[in-house]
Every structure is written in structure tokens, then in C-alpha cells.
Amino acid sequence: MGLLTGKNAIIFGLANDKSIAWGITQAFAREGARIGISYAGEALEKRVRPLAAQVGADFVEQCDVASDEQIAAVAEKARAHFGEVDILVHSIGFANKDELQGYFYNTSRAGFHLAMDISVYSFVALAKAFQPFLRKGGALLTLTYYGSVKVAPNYNMMGVAKAALEASTRYLARDFGPQGVRVNAISAGPIRTLAAMGVSGFRDMHKSFLEIAPLHEHVTIEDVGNAAVYLCSDWAAKVTGEIHYVDSGYNIMGTPEPGAFKEKQE
Numbered sequence: 001m002g003l004l005t006g007k008n009a010i011i012f013g014l015a016n017d018k019s020i021a022w023g024i025t026q027a028f029a030r031e032g033a034r035i036g037i038s039y040a041g042e043a044l045e046k047r048v049r050p051l052a053a054q055v056g057a058d059f060v061e062q063c064d065v066a067s068d069e070q071i072a073a074v075a076e077k078a079r080a081h082f083g084e085v086d087i088l089v090h091s092i093g094f095a096n097k098d099e100l101q102g103y104f105y106n107t108s109r110a111g112f113h114l115a116m117d118i119s120v121y122s123f124v125a126l127a128k129a130f131q132p133f134l135r136k137g138g139a140l141l142t143l144t145y146y147g148s149v150k151v152a153p154n155y156n157m158m159g160v161a162k163a164a165l166e167a168s169t170r171y172l173a174r175d176f177g178p179q180g181v182r183v184n185a186i187s188a189g190p191i192r193t194l195a196a197m198g199v200s201g202f203r204d205m206h207k208s209f210l211e212i213a214p215l216h217e218h219v220t221i222e223d224v225g226n227a228a229v230y231l232c233s234d235w236a237a238k239v240t241g242e243i244h245y246v247d248s249g250y251n252i253m254g255t256p257e258p259g260a261f262k263e264k265q266e
């Protein structure tokens with residue numbers, strides 16, 4: 001018996017085998033969940049379908065979360081397919097490249113709205129669409145980053161969006177509590193994915209992470225997948241509204257170890 005045996009899990013945000021959603025999907029499949037996958041659009045289909053086949057997913061549906069109609073359609077299909085859903089994972093984020101470099105004050109109105117819509121509102125909208133058939137004991141999960149609470153240069157608009165996403169997690173946790181459904185977020189350390197590579201200076205930040213994090217190890221999509229299993233399983237039955245860091249301890253450090261960047265300074 002796996003930790004998720006008997007649970008129906010639908011995962012949004014799979015783009016390729018580097019995606020955090022893939023780490024979560026594999027861990028969920030290993031723990032016995034029945035898997036459903038949703039991806040953004042046609043361009044991704046040829047990458048997503050073979051991955052879905054690897055984990056025996058029998059529900060693979062496209063959904064652009066910018067569209068209320070597509071969200072309603074995917075929810076309807078999921079209800080027809082699964083009857084009830086236990087777990088929904090939102091592993092989606094987007095901001096224009098212009099919004100991920102330079103000064104935050106240069107963020108455009110349209111860029112601000114777009115990042116908030118795709119990276120934050122979509123979690124709320126998916127929660128609402130799936131609410132009528134989420135089973136008691138179920139869990140919603142989203143993915144966030146430390147740039148929500150501290151300044152991460154160039155992360156800019158996404159930092160503001162992640163702050164709103166974390167607040168949304170707490171408000172949703174309150175809403176879904178009486179239904180017996182928990183809502184949590186994982187704050188992951190930097191991982192080389194398609195989305196991450198869009199942030200200016202990501203490579204340097206990814207490298208310096210190793211010097212600062214107490215464990216001195218990069219976070220992998222497998223690490224995030226395993227934490228997601230815990231948060232979405234009955235082992236976390238009384239955990240809701242939490243931002244759970246999977247970041248090798250990076251967020252607890254106030255300053256780097258003395259001499260950590262010595263080579264660079266010399």
C-alpha cells in the first residue's frame with residue numbers, strides 16, 4: 001500500500017521531464033495515486049503524453065488557465081472521469097520576460113495583471129471549479145518561492161505574485177476547512193526548469209544558493225515530489241494553510257557563512 005493508494009490526484013503544470021510537476025507526478029504514482037494530468041496547450045502535448053503514459057495516467061487534458069471556459073471544461077471532464085477528486089496540484093506560474101529583470105518599478109500594468117492572473121488567480125479559479133467534487137480528506141497544493149517574503153533580484157513581479165499566492169493559500173485553507181480539504185504550498189529552492197530559466201541571473205543565483213543553504217545541496221524535483229506526497233497524504237491530516245519550505249534550509253539563514261564567497265572577492 002502506498003501513502004496515496006485510493007486517491008485520485010490531478011496535477012496542473014506539467015511541461016516536460018524537468019518540471020516540478022513531473023517530480024510530483026512520479027512521487028504520487030509511486031505512492032499509488034490514480035493520476036490525472038493537465039497541461040497548458042497543444043504545443044506541449046507531444047512531451048506530456050509520453051510522460052503521462054509512463055505513470056499510467058488515464059486522464060490527460062489540456063487547459064489554459066487564462067480561460068474560465070477551459071477551467072470549467074477540464075473540471076467537468078475530471079468529474080465525469082474520476083467522480084470525486086482527492087488531490088489537486090497547481091504547479092503553474094508565468095510572467096513576461098520583461099517583468100523578470102531590472103527594476104521592479106518598470107513592471108507594466110498589463111504585465112502585472114498577466115502574472116497575477118496566471119500565477120495566482122488560476123489557483124483560486126481551479127479550487128472553485130473542483131470544489132463541488134473534492135472528497136473529504138483531500139488536499140490542494142501550490143508551488144511558491146522565497147522571493148515572496150524577501151527580495152530576490154530580478155524575480156520582481158513573480159515575488160509579488162507569490163506573496164499573493166501564499167495569502168491565497170491561507171484564505172483558501174479557511175474556506176475549505178469545513179469541507180475537510182486542506183490547502184498548502186511548497187516553497188521550493190531554485191531548480192533549473194523552463195520557468196526558472198526565464199528569470200534573469202537565475203544561473204548565478206542557483207550557484208550561490210549552494211554556499212548559503214545549510215545543507216549545501218540543490219533541491220531536486222524528487223525532493224519536492226516527496227514533500228508533496230506528505231502534504232497531500234493523510235499523514236498531514238491536520239496541516240493546512242502552511243507554506244512548507246523545501247529549500248535545503250536556505251530561508252533560515254540571515255547571512256552567508258564567513259568566507260563563503262571568498263574566491264569571488266579576491
Ligand code: NAD
Nearest residue numbers: 013014015019020040064065092093143190191193194195
Ligand atoms: P515549468 O516551466 O516546468 O512549469 C511551469 C508550468 O506553468 C508549465 O507547465 C507551463 O505550461 C504552465 N503554465 C504557464 N502558463 C499557463 C497557462 N496559461 N495555463 C496553464 N498552464 C500554464 O517550471 P517549474 O519550475 O516546474 O514551475 C512550476 C511552479 O513551481 C511555478 O509556480 C513556479 O513559480 C514554481 N517554483 C519554481 C521554482 C524553480 O526554481 N524552478 C522554485 C519555486 C517555485
